[in-house]
Amino acid sequence: MGKITGFLEYERQDETYEAPEKRIKNYKEFTIPLEEQELKAQGARCMDCGIPFCHSGCPLGNLIPDFNDYVYKGNWKEAAKILHKTNNFPEFTGRLCPAPCEEACVLGINEDPVTIENIEKNIVETAFKEGWITAQPPKVRTKKTVAVIGSGPAGLAAAQQLNRAGHYVVVYERDSKVGGLLRYGIPDFKMEKHIIDRRVKVLEEEGVIFKTNSHVGIDVDASKLKEEFDAILLCGGATVRRHIPIPGADLKGVHQAMEFLKLNNEYVDGVADFENIISAEGKNVIVIGGGDTGSDCIGTSNRHGAKSVTNFEILSKPPEGRPAHQPWPYWPMKLKTTSSHQEGVERFFSISTKEFIGDKKGNLKGLKTVEVEWLFKEGERPQLKEIPGTEKTWDCELALLALGFTGSEKTLAEQFGLKMDFRTNIEASTKDYATNVSGIFAAGDMRRGQSLIVWAISEGRQAAHHVDAYLMGESNLPLKDGFDLPRV
The missing domain is CATH 3.50.50.60 (FAD/NAD(P)-binding domain)
Structure with a gap:
């Protein structure tokens, strides 16, 4: 790391908030960002561990020491590249994740851990501001088609990965706008919805097709969907309320x-x-x-x-x-x-x-x-x-x-003939995310039950790898970490 003694020289510094009496008058985000020099100092606190545990605490396997180092050095563009290798949507996790990475930070054994989540958010916001985040459509199309049901974080992550592998991807969303619980469950004071819209625009420019007001199993026939697509990935969430x-x-x-x-x-x-x-x-x-x-x-x-x-x-x-x-x-x-x-x-x-x-x-x-x-x-x-x-x-x-929630709705399971586990989630193994019906896969809360946004993105990425392998016999898409490699 560039600042070997940084963890001894700098104390943890978090974003501050607008006063409660001011912020409760509206629904806008109310965090007050740190200055760039302050963020560099926070990146310098990453202590060059012999064995870092932060990235193993993160379900996505984010390469945290690497992007912390680049932030300390002021190389935000390289930090953004490294962050996006493992996380499709750091603007979501940087606002909403409970940060298990910070609880696994080695510095956290006897000091305040590194402000990993806030650094992550500032990296991606800098990347959007500077215009570094642009559409990456595949150079070659495979002519394979995939339907992704559900446009929450699992569905969006899987759709982007599968599209970049060259497949034609259509995302079905039963609500009027894309985002799932990101849009309809998370208040704007935690994440304003233009944050979703700008990322969806990138996915659309890459070639992902979104069909809203399309409730599969209700106003979209499930059997026809199976006939029209080479593979189907279910990312409908765990929506049965307790x-x-x-x-x-x-x-x-x-x-x-x-x-x-x-x-x-x-x-x-x-x-x-x-x-x-x-x-x-x-x-x-x-x-x-x-x-x-x-x-x-x-x-x-x-x-x-x-x-x-x-x-x-x-x-x-x-x-x-x-x-x-x-x-x-x-x-x-x-x-x-x-x-x-x-x-x-x-x-x-x-x-x-x-x-x-x-x-x-x-x-x-x-x-x-x-x-x-x-x-x-x-x-x-x-x-x-x-x-x-x-x-x-x-x-x-x-x-x-x-x-909380007790599991996924039964509509899709019944119409596709899928098995459900004892918690009424779609039964699909993490070995390949495949259900008991050939060509149909499940990921995110619909498979694992109510969980964290970071797990949803992770499962969407991993399921995309297995869907790609099912369609093509092999896959260059990462399972947990590494580069997002389009098929050439």
Whole structure:
């Protein structure tokens, strides 16, 4: 590395945020970028490890020490080339990934880890600004055709890889715009949607065809699709939302988080009126579920002008530091405080919702909870126990269920005759991502279940390799890392 003593000379420095009272007045991104010299210093903190673990912590295998070194040296163009060797969409991961690479950083053993995610975002933003990211259409077409179903990060990554291998690729998306949960599940204050649009434009210039408002299995016949294409890759995500089976769950005012977020994103996009969304304005909002989706609901509710925002999590409160039983370089389950939490929320852990309370007109007015504790016994699953005498009633006019997903929808499996696993995901092995039906493959959340954006991109890239090999007998597309080599 260029600055061998950089990790001794510079402290970790993160992007700062606009003040909460300012940023909650709109839906724009609110990070304040570091200056170039500050970013170079952050790249210099990469400590020339004998054996770096950061890139093994990353599902994409990003060549992190290499691009950190080029950032330190000010060679942003070379850094962008290296970053794009393994990651099709660093502008997505640089904003949305929880950065397992940083938890695996060697410097993180006894100091703050390198700001890998922020460096990644600045590399790709510099590349777009300088015009270095341009379409790379294949020099030769194979005349093979591939249908990719779903335009989330897995589908987009696979489509770009397969197109660059020379195949004709058509992406089917059931919604009106491309992006999947990137567009409809992620609020604009975390990623503005022009970030998706500029990358989709590059894919279109490379030759990828997008067909929106095309719900395969509903208004696009699955059997005809199989006749028309040489291969099909399913990247439809894990979209079956988990419900809460308690009294009052059907009251007006109890909504799934993704319903709430999608309608709001459509409002921000200008395709829906505020009157037609699920509004938190002036309401006591309770978000049930403590993950990233719950956090997104908190930030959105505050922007609506909620009277109060409360967050329930049934699990115990995690420690603020790395737990002893999750040593470096493993991913630690520790307390996460997001920018949305900082904007205003009261958080409660080890609490379970028992009943929703409504008025005579069926409107939600409150809910009942009880505190719980988790009992652990070696060799057995943890047991949940309610604590007597801890029942409580809360005022609530809007309850948002951010409880995750239980698997993929069954429509495609039924129409294509595909096997599903015990978690109702499409059954396909990581060996080749192939399903039980010849020529049909699956990747991303639809195959592995609800997961991270970085895993979706990784699976899309790897599945593309196996689809290419199925079509051509061999593939030059990378499995995890290396150059994106078009067939010549």
